Amino acid sequence: MDHRRVAALSHILPFHAGLPFGWHQTMRASLFITCYNDTLFPETGRAVVRLLERLGVDVDFLPAQTCCGQMHANTGFRGEAYSQAKRFVQLYRDTECVVIPSSSCVAMIRDQYAGLFEELGNEELRSQFADLLPRVFELSEFLIDKLGIEDVGAYFPHRVAYHASCHGLRSLHVAERPFKLLSKVRELKLVPAANLDRCCGFGGTFSVKNAEVSTAMLDAKLTDLLATNAEYCTALDNSCLMHVGGALHRRNETMRPIHLAEILASTKESTQESAR
């Protein structure tokens, strides 16, 4: 049975419409939550689970997971990054597919793992990785490319500005995917921000090592975002959102950061529930 059709079907059917056993093969997805979402933004993880289960996906979570190694790799700690990369591959090699609500972690896996394994790994690891790689998805890729869904049945009655995280934009080339998803959210008004392709200045340890320059970049980003008059700023990455959101909070702005998953997980019911 074609996964896409099943997913589409379960979407039309009422919430948690239990299709008869054996009638279809449920898509199984293993959630790699990422270390900082796990620690600082668990709400994003809960939203991914809510969203995917609503779409009929069987979500799994391997508690042995920790980090993809991006922070170490990008700061120059290659050996350390390698041990985390190796851990990731060994943990996920038998999963059907891996969903990651962070474009920079996916970029780490796609752009840097091969080089690390080439230099420090063995043939077995390289072949395990080559086998796993096509099954690793960023959330918006998973929804659109794997499930074939643009309309996830979400409801979010707010003005929203989208911030394009650099890794999603230039490494994953997610292109129109987030816009397609957002454009189908009921009552959501998408307001375009200027200079969408310009970095917010986070850059991981860059924000600390070059705090003043990072702040100057953030100032410019905030000017563009605030000009949209949006209530929410959304993105594929909580790392950018933590950066943008931290400055919004410091300046007592009302605009709030929200991960794309949380918007897509919202429904009329959940909105009413949280209002109560």
Add this chain to the structure above:
Amino acid sequence: MSGPVMDPRIAPPFPDAALPILQNTQLRKNVAHATDVIQAKRNRLVAEKQDWQELRTSGAAIRAHVLANLASYLEEFEKNCTAAGGVVHWAKDAAEARQIILGILREEKASEVIKIKTMTSAEIQLNPELEKAGIAAIETDLAELILQLGEDEGSHIVVPALHVNRQQVREVFARRMGLPELPDDPEALTAAARAYLRKKFLSVPTAISGANFLIAETGSVAIVESEGNGRMCLTLPQTLIALAGIEKVLPRFGDLEVLLQVLARSATGERLNPYNSLWSGVVPGDGPQRFHVVLLDNGRSEILGRKVERQTLQCIRCAACLNTCPVYRQTGGHAYGSPYAGPIGAILTPQLEHMRHGQSLPYASSLCGACYEVCPVKINIPEVLIDLRAKVVDQERAETKRWFDPMYVGMKAANFAFASAARFRFAQRFGRFGLRFFTDKDGWVRKLPNLGARWTLSRDLPGMPDQTFRQWWAERETGRGKEAR
């Protein structure tokens, strides 16, 4: 006026050098405006080229092929240039290149020399050396002239005076050329520069140039420029010295077809540069009668030997990466403490210094990838930056003082925690406990000590939630288990 320090051996680290610039609102405004203008032109001209990606691929392939066969193409160039009447010199480092050039100038009994804009001469810090030897170096590129008269330093590879605005140029010219009534409109300013330079073109018989490309097949040197000052320096003097990095060679004359297209569009947003000069050796009775080429290594063959970093040498100095870089946009070029600024400078400078200086430069990037996207010869700058960071960290691993660097200690601790889920859970609990002391009643962190203070400089931090995701999941699973029972 003491200018910015542009010698990587003594320049302050990037974050420190950036501080005074971030306070200089005028300079930042000038840089943002200028890069916006150049970028808009570049984007327009790239968009009209339907085969732009194919052109980039060709450009990258030609440059990579050169680097893979550099020795033989250099020998071919030397042979053909010599046959055409040129003299080829080989300089292993900056000091040797300066000596060779000084030697030629002494032989010529030169007291003045006119110069075409050349990054390589800034790299070997030629002008101060000439000054010491009593030879006046006269920059003939308008931007270089502005900087020379204003005792300032270049901040951009293609547009070195990009950080200076029109009013500031007027001030420098009025003061140094003795023209107190000079207006600040572009026509008047260029007319003043023209009058000043014309005398030099007609009277100074010795010139120094760089090279955009060296053609192995014909032994030719190519210079592209916008002002015609280069053409003057290449035709009027009796003696011409061209200084070029060894990586500048191209196999065939025909390769210019690709590279002149991508260079002009990427550098200045033009379909072709206004002046494209190519010359081969000496022609009796026409142009310079004595022609020298100084081929400079200065660390390049070391770069050539490194697998990932080798692509650094593919660079054709278009500076598109500077114009698009969000870091450069805030700091301009002086913060890089090297004639080579921006993303390409961040990877080139420390390597030219044999990784002994400029170690802060590979970190002067948020790794946003905008540079790679625009590079006309597809240099994966983020990839090289990350590799150089690894080299910097490897240097630190050998030092005892690393254990006093909070970043180093933090990275090692994080690595320890990430090695198992149990350790990671403990680190999360420990972190939540520790962060509580800094979390305000409303659940936000506004002030952190040590490295954390670098974050809270301008950003609040949401306090740690009561439950990590994995705790929530575990609870949910337990609940489900009960339901099933």
